[in-house]
Amino acid sequence: MGGFADIGERLDALASQSLYRRRRIVEGPQGRELIVDGRRLLNFCSNDYLGLAADPRIAEAFAAAVQQWGVGAGASHLVCGHTSAHHDLEEALAEFTGRPRALVFSTGYSANVGVINALLSAGDHVFEDRLNHASLLDGGWISRADFHWYRHRDLDDLGRQLADSSADDRRMLIVSDGTFSMDGDLCPLRGMVTLGRQHRAWIMLDDAHGIGVHGPQGRGLVDPEIFSTQDVPVLVGTLGKAFGTFGAFVAGDDALIETLIQRARNYIFTTALPSAVAIATLRSLQIVKVEEWRREHLAGLIRRFRAGASEIGCELLPSNTPIQPVVVGDAGLAVAISAALERAGILVTAIRPPSVPRDTARLRITLTAAHTEADIDVLIDRLDVVLRDPEPA
Ligand SMILES: *Cc1c(COP(=O)(O)O)cnc(C)c1O
Numbered sequence: 350m351g352g353f354a355d356i357g358e359r360l361d362a363l364a365s366q367s368l369y370r371r372r373r374i375v376e377g378p379q380g381r382e383l384i385v386d387g388r389r390l391l392n393f394c395s396n397d398y399l400g401l402a403a404d405p406r407i408a409e410a411f412a413a414a415v416q417q418w419g420v421g422a423g424a425s426h427l428v429c430g431h432t433s434a435h436h437d438l439e440e441a442l443a444e445f446t447g448r449p450r451a452l453v454f455s456t457g458y459s460a461n462v463g464v465i466n467a468l469l470s471a472g473d474h475v476f477e478d479r480l481n482h483a484s485l486l487d488g489g490w491i492s493r494a495d496f497h498w499y500r501h502r503d504l505d506d507l508g509r510q511l512a513d514s515s516a517d518d519r520r521m522l523i524v525s526d527g528t529f530s531m532d533g534d535l536c537p538l539r540g541m542v543t544l545g546r547q548h549r550a551w552i553m554l555d556d557a558h559g560i561g562v563h564g565p566q567g568r569g570l571v572d573p574e575i576f577s578t579q580d581v582p583v584l585v586g587t588l589g590k591a592f593g594t595f596g597a598f599v600a601g602d603d604a605l606i607e608t609l610i611q612r613a614r615n616y617i618f619t620t621a622l623p624s625a626v627a628i629a630t631l632r633s634l635q636i637v638k639v640e641e642w643r644r645e646h647l648a649g650l651i652r653r654f655r656a657g658a659s660e661i662g663c664e665l666l667p668s669n670t671p672i673q674p675v676v677v678g679d680a681g682l683a684v685a686i687s688a689a690l691e692r693a694g695i696l697v698t699a700i701r702p703p704s705v706p707r708d709t710a711r712l713r714i715t716l717t718a719a720h721t722e723a724d725i726d727v728l729i730d731r732l733d734v735v736l737r738d739p740e741p742a
Pocket residue numbers: 455456457458459461482484526530555557558587588589596597
């Protein structure tokens with residue numbers, strides 16, 4: 350059997366391994382509760398970490414900007430789609446991250462692929478943590494640079510591979526998630542910076558889950574008081590998570606940003622983000638900086654969840670971030686637990702291969718500043734029941 354004749358069989362095979370994915374249809378805005386199939390469910394799976402995706406102040410800024418700018422950007426940034434709205438956002442993001450410049454991309458996925466490809470080509474070297482986000486892996490592969498995996502958060506392994514590759518004097522780029530999106534743990538940034546200096550390699554840090562959530566004013570894992578632009582030359586942040594809007598940015602020095610404008614195909618050959626999204630993000634940025642209570646409240650919820658989980662004997666990964674996975678191993682079991690939680694009024698997605706390594710299927714619980722302490726207690730209570738007996742007779 351050749352060609353596409355087996356396309357249906359392959360789908361059946363996914364289903365038989367509990368790896369088939371279905372989309373839920375959500376009826377209404379993001380928040381602590383979501384309406385799914387007419388039912389109100391407590392939402393523990395969004396990346397809206399600060400609870401800003403439906404914030405009325407940001408929605409109002411967005412609506413006003415649509416009146417002023419219309420909807421579509423009409424063209425790419427290099428043609429005639431680059432507006433003063435994008436420009437103002439870039440300047441604000443550069444100031445926020447403590448970098449000379451920032452460049453807005455339409456998504457985090459395309460920023461990651463675009464940056465790696467703009468910086469590397471055949472014969473160069475890219476070093477990636479095994480658990481990096483798919484967009485970072487795809488970027489590395491597409492670049493045709495020599496691809497080096499290093500063991501998760503393992504500086505010795507990274508150091509050895511850097512030393513082995515440094516003889517040919519080519520470019521070396523160390524690429525990592527800041528907060529690992531399926532595990533919730535942090536990359537060893539200080540050690541990576543030291544290795545980068547030693548081997549004249551650049552660090553590219555994707556702080557998709559950290560920006561807005563960590564550090565003073567929500568500046569993320571790369572606090573500019575600690576890490577200079579030379580320490581971490583390439584910083585990527587996304588705007589669809591803690592910022593509650595859409596898009597992404599890269600921050601760095603002038604030469605980096607100009608290189609991306611000249612060479613990043615995912616920047617050059619794509620329609621610019623709508624200007625109104627840029628304006629909404631500017632409003633969001635003001636809120637992210639000053640509403641420290643959101644980060645404090647979230648940190649309290651994370652502590653409460655971890656203490657509660659420990660009381661019911663539910664093992665968690667070593668994470669102090671809003672991402673709190675419960676690894677169950679088997680994909681079928683993860684799906685069964687997720688379904689049982691849903692029947693109990695709790696929305697938590699089962700994450701399965703290929704999003705995570707084989708036999709590490711998990712429930713990816715995420716907490717946000719929109720939750721209350723009572724929500725956390727309900728979650729713990731339901732988890733206690735469901736983990737004991739995911740498929741009651
Ligand atoms: C979500 C995510 C992205 C992709 O960002 P989008 O703007 O949603 O495309 C990139 N990197 C990491 C680590 C992410 O978690």
